[in-house]
Amino acid sequence: MRVYTSNAEISAFIAAESHTTFSLGFVPTMGALHAGHLSLVKAALAANSLVVVSIFVNPTQFDNPSDLEQYPRTLTEDLKLLETLSKTRIIVFAPTVAEVYGAETTATTFDFGTLESQMEGKYRAGHFDGVGTIVKWLFEVVKPHTAYFGEKDFQQLQIIKKMVEITQLAVTIVGCPIERESNGLAMSSRNSRLTIKELEASALIYNTLLSVKDKFNSEASQDISKWVQTQFSNHPLFELEYFQISESETLIPIQQKNLTKSYRAFIAVFARDVRLIDNIALN
Numbered sequence: 191m192r193v194y195t196s197n198a199e200i201s202a203f204i205a206a207e208s209h210t211t212f213s214l215g216f217v218p219t220m221g222a223l224h225a226g227h228l229s230l231v232k233a234a235l236a237a238n239s240l241v242v243v244s245i246f247v248n249p250t251q252f253d254n255p256s257d258l259e260q261y262p263r264t265l266t267e268d269l270k271l272l273e274t275l276s277k278t279r280i281i282v283f284a285p286t287v288a289e290v291y292g293a294e295t296t297a298t299t300f301d302f303g304t305l306e307s308q309m310e311g312k313y314r315a316g317h318f319d320g321v322g323t324i325v326k327w328l329f330e331v332v333k334p335h336t337a338y339f340g341e342k343d344f345q346q347l348q349i350i351k352k353m354v355e356i357t358q359l360a361v362t363i364v365g366c367p368i369e370r371e372s373n374g375l376a377m378s379s380r381n382s383r384l385t386i387k388e389l390e391a392s393a394l395i396y397n398t399l400l401s402v403k404d405k406f407n408s409e410a411s412q413d414i415s416k417w418v419q420t421q422f423s424n425h426p427l428f429e430l431e432y433f434q435i436s437e438s439e440t441l442i443p444i445q446q447k448n449l450t451k452s453y454r455a456f457i458a459v460f461a462r463d464v465r466l467i468d469n470i471a472l473n
């Protein structure tokens with residue numbers, strides 16, 4: 191499997207591969223790959239002749255230095271997993287921080303409007319500027335036709351669509367369904383930091399979202415939010431950071447339910463210092 195760490199080398203390789211029938215898929219990741227990432231790579235392989243997977247733990251999207259430090263880095267295992275899908279049609283791009291940012295590891299400021307002022311944007315200062323900065327940089331280097339992102343980070347998916355609109359980069363963004371553990375926990379690289387007890391109990395998160403979906407047609411959203419708070423209040427393992435029902439496109443929090451619009455419920459929960467997020471389409 192080809193693994194590039196330099197911008198110039200991967201750009202030269204991709205330029206040499208390009209021809210009229212060539213279609214390039216791209217899956218940006220921070221590594222510690224799991225079945226969720228592999229489902230994105232499979233979708234990319236099914237629709238493109240070549241797929242670039244980037245593996246880069248992006249410092250500018252972390253608001254918490256200890257989260258950045260503890261983020262799992264498993265390049266050798268990641269490459270083995272990718273090789274189970276294809277040894278010839280996947281190219282890995284794993285740049286260093288210096289290759290991406292040069293001397294100054296700072297993010298560009300974007301205006302993502304209503305998309306950034308809440309949930310992940312509200313609780314993780316600067317997070318989406320960091321995401322926008324790295325994804326824009328990667329798109330400019332890799333120049334993919336299509337890029338694939340998981341709906342687990344649904345707010346990120348909307349932010350990236352907005353970033354592409356703002357920057358007018360010629361890339362199509364595809365959102366892919368959330369992959370789940372057998373108990374419903376959304377797959378995440380951070381799950382590897384959970385204890386067995388926390389993993390078992392984590393079924394509560396998805397089960398809560400399923401109940402929210404059941405309640406959505408018949409109950410007021412304020413009552414549903416209160417009910418979610420009670421599910422987590424005084425829980426011995428989990429602390430609720432936020433629960434929010436929002437319009438799917440704008441992410442503006444629901445006021446008056448209007449069933450001609452599409453809504454999603456979003457949740458963020460801490461298990462000690464491990465932060466877990468999930469979401470579900472409600473209608």
Ligand code: PAF
Pocket residue numbers: 218219220246248251321324325343346
């Ligand atoms: O979703 C992620 O893993 C990251 O936010 C991304 C899109 C690779 C940017 O660093």
